[in-house]
Amino acid sequence: MMRDTLTVILAGGRGSRLEPLTRDRAKPAVPFGGLYRIVDFVLSNCLNSGMRNILLLTQYKAGSLDRHINLAWRNYFCRELGEFIDVVPPQQRFADNWYTGTADAVYQNIYAIEREQPRDVVILGGDHIYKMNYKPMLEFHRRMDADITIGALRVTRSEAKEFGVIQADLDHRVLGFQEKPEDPIPTPEDPDVYMASMGIYIFNARFLYEQLCDDATIEDSDHDFGKNIIPGAIDDYKVYAFPFLDENRKRDAYWRDVGTIDAYFEATMDLIGVDPLLNLYDEHWPIRAFQPQLPPPKFVFGSEGGPATRRGVALDSLVCQGAIISGGTVARSVLGPGVRINSYARVEDCILFDDVEVGRRSRLRRVIVDKGVRIPAETEIGYDPEADRARGFTVTESGLVVIARGDELSFAPEVARS
Known part of the structure; x- marks a missing residue:
């Protein structure tokens, strides 16, 4: 199943709200938890899920991220077996500008994606802290014969205002999508729970190509998955939501967007508790990182x-x-x-x-x-x-x-x- 799947990780975010930590590095390359970089979490999820065909799309201040991938991750992938993790800088094949949105970033690399001839394309952000096995989500996507499947996180009303909020029926078919709404719509089974988009998408590859090419011709589009591609597909295509299955194995699901200094600090401080919210000591779902050759503390x-x-x-x-x-x-x-x-x-x-x-x-x-x-x-x-x-x-x-x-x-x- 995973051999005909291509993973695209969006790792080009400027991370302006994390300055000055992002003054010399991209947000996914910011250190986290002493030993790790933020990007190590999504890459560990991919490796633990059996996803070994990866394109990592970079943009701003990518030198530190590129070095980290070379030091920490190249040895996990065997080219002779068809495995790879390729760092792809902006190609500017269609325009002279930087990526203008998440969909545009994928569109400008559409040739690299088509070359791998995948059946499905998994699109992930490189700047979130969480543990997830993507394989059940891919199995669900294919079982439902979906055009798009969206990873969905259960959140409170106050949290929902900071996300794209999904409205779905009891079979998880998406009926509506609100981008950072002031008055979010709850789930049908629980009026106190809201389903937020995690920025995790699985697309049927052929459908993705068609949507990206259509969106590229629309001048007033933001060329963004959450703002344009997803809302535009809901009425006419099979779009489903897949509830987040947390591999962190704690009572509450753990997913953090460390997009500000305060959020980054709080997530890091989570790690030092007697029973930390994020378990870094789980042998079942290891988080890998570069291990420098240094003596013990x-x-x-x-x-x-x-x-x-x-x-x-x-x-x-x-x-x-x-x-x-x-x-x-x-x-x-x-x-x-x-x-x-x-x-x-x-x-x-x-x-x-x-x-x-x-x-x-x-x-x-x-x-x-x-x-x-x-x-x-x-x-x-x-x-x-x-x-x-x-x-x-x-x-x-x-x-x-x-x-x-x-x-x-x-x-x-x-x-x-x-």
Whole structure:
């Protein structure tokens, strides 16, 4: 079944609401959970579902994403067996502009899709955090002889206003579609539940080609699946909704759009609980990532007889390989590979990307620090929003501070390390 299916992952989003984390990288390439990139979740879903023919469509600032795919994912696919993951930059076959919408991104790569001669095309976003087996959805799509099948998530009324909302009958045949409605329509079986589009689509390949070519000729179209293709197909074609089957194996279904700094921070903090909402330790549905060749994390200072205030310790935190907590304290934080926390420093409720160094006696609270940034000794960040803004840091409405990659911070040489 999967051999005659092609997967197209849309990974070209600018991610402007995640700036400055997307200043030098595409949104799917943003680190998540210390070791992973956002795109690793949809790619792990594909691999675990047996989907091994993948086109990854990139656009903005794709260098980091391209490197990550080469490092983390190429070895999982065997060309000799007809498997592949191809990173496809914009081809500009039909126009000189960037992709103008999700449908336009697929349309401009229609030749690459046709070349594989798939029976069905699975279209996925590369910037959501969730676990899903796509095989049952494909089986449903073929059993219903559908032209389009849409992945659907059960949400509340307040959440529904941020999605495309699906109206379907009891057989899951789609009857209507509202794009971010002020007054969403609930499901027929439960007036408190709404079905939201997840941006997961399965198309009959021939039908997809016809729809994309027709849409490309409409000048006032947004060339978007949710705004144009789906609503235009409902009345005349077989469009179905497939309820989300969560492989996370928790009471509530887990699906996150980490499209803003605050949403990204909250989703990351989900990971550090005693019973985290997202289970990264499930051998049944592993999430794969690039594993850097680094030594284990190390915690130093704290032996008997040493000063009580100089102790390398991490509480309720994720600490990746290569990290050294050298006499500092970390609480409720996520530390990426190669992070160093120097003596007497305190890091609370923070996300530190790869190779960040925190100087002696510094204090960080509710701070996201991008790769390679060095925090000077005796620096305080996250305690005075106005002072943080004055230093050029991004500060969200909730008070989160974001320090971008390349920000001008340096250590005084005499106190550089513990």
